[in-house]
Amino acid sequence: MIPPFPLPSHMTTIVHFRVPNVEDGLTFCELEESQEESSTTQYLNHLQDLSKGELNDSSKWTGEDRRTALWWIFMATSELGTVPFSYECNTCGETHYHDIYMYDLMETAKAVPKLPELKVELAINGVIHNAQVHPMNGEAIEEIELLRNERDEYEPQSLDWKRAANEMAIHEMAHCLTIEGQPEDRDEATQWKVEKIKTMRLPVEFMSACSKVEKALRESRHGLLTKYVEGRYFLVTEVPECPKVIEKGGKAVRTLLLPFHHHDYIAKI
Numbered sequence: 677m678i679p680p681f682p683l684p685s686h687m688t689t690i691v692h693f694r695v696p697n698v699e700d701g702l703t704f705c706e707l708e709e710s711q712e713e714s715s716t717t718q719y720l721n722h723l724q725d726l727s728k729g730e731l732n733d734s735s736k737w738t739g740e741d742r743r744t745a746l747w748w749i750f751m752a753t754s755e756l757g758t759v760p761f762s763y764e765c766n767t768c769g770e771t772h773y774h775d776i777y778m779y780d781l782m783e784t785a786k787a788v789p790k791l792p793e794l795k796v797e798l799a800i801n802g803v804i805h806n807a808q809v810h811p812m813n814g815e816a817i818e819e820i821e822l823l824r825n826e827r828d829e830y831e832p833q834s835l836d837w838k839r840a841a842n843e844m845a846i847h848e849m850a851h852c853l854t855i856e857g858q859p860e861d862r863d864e865a866t867q868w869k870v871e872k873i874k875t876m877r878l879p880v881e882f883m884s885a886c887s888k889v890e891k892a893l894r895e896s897r898h899g900l901l902t903k904y905v906e907g908r909y910f911l912v913t914e915v916p917e918c919p920k921v922i923e924k925g926g927k928a929v930r931t932l933l934l935p936f937h938h939h940d941y942i943a944k945i
């Protein structure tokens with residue numbers, strides 16, 4: 677049994693998942709890292725127990741809701757409840773191996789009755805626009821994932837790569853904003869916002885918009901403690917520190933960003 681899952685961004689919304697079976701494992705046996713978000717949508721929709729309620733489309737959930745749901749299902753169904761993790765230590769030069777206890781992450785998890793309305797004023801080419809900031813939903817994150825894949829077709833740090841990386845960052849900002857006067861249609865709205873953002877004056881208008889969006893997103897924190905960097909989710913977690921560091925009088929734990937890959941959490945064969 678998987679306990680009913682309250683959406684962290686709207687905790688009175690309850691989602692019922694069923695325990696994955698062999699057939700589900702077969703369905704999700706090939707998971708590509710380049711399609712992490714689209715398979716997450718499929719998995720979270722596929723696993724909903726429709727005998728207990730209507731489908732609640734996970735592409736409309738926030739990125740944090742989705743990662744937290746993966747963790748929730750994993751905790752309820754994994755025997756060990758751990759995810760192995762290793763990193764190269766820059767103190768001693770060796771690789772350290774740790775098991776992350778998924779249950780411990782409960783401490784950093786947060787659910788809210790609803791996300792706050794975060795209003796901001798944005799200067800766009802000298803004109804003030806009213807806007808609202810919100811975390812990206814699954815649909816938006818899937819789009820960013822496609823842009824990241826486009827970027828990764830280029831040689832890292834090449835001119836084309838940088839162009840694609842900037843395009844990705846601008847789309848990310850566009851997806852976090854609802855700007856007064858934007859078109860009704862979702863795709864048209866995205867395009868409209870991207871064009872608007874491109875007319876922002878560098879550095880003042882654009883930098884100030886970046887920091888306003890970032891600040892607002894911090895205020896809407898929910899779900900597990902994660903960090904979204906260049907189209908990927910990372911889990912913010914603590915692991916025992918390298919013995920060499922402790923010897924020198926350092927702290928006993930170190931905070932790490934652990935790649936929050938869907939394939940560690942999705943039941944597969």
Ligand SMILES: [Zn+2]
Pocket residue numbers: 765766767768769770772918919920
């Ligand atoms: Zn070390």
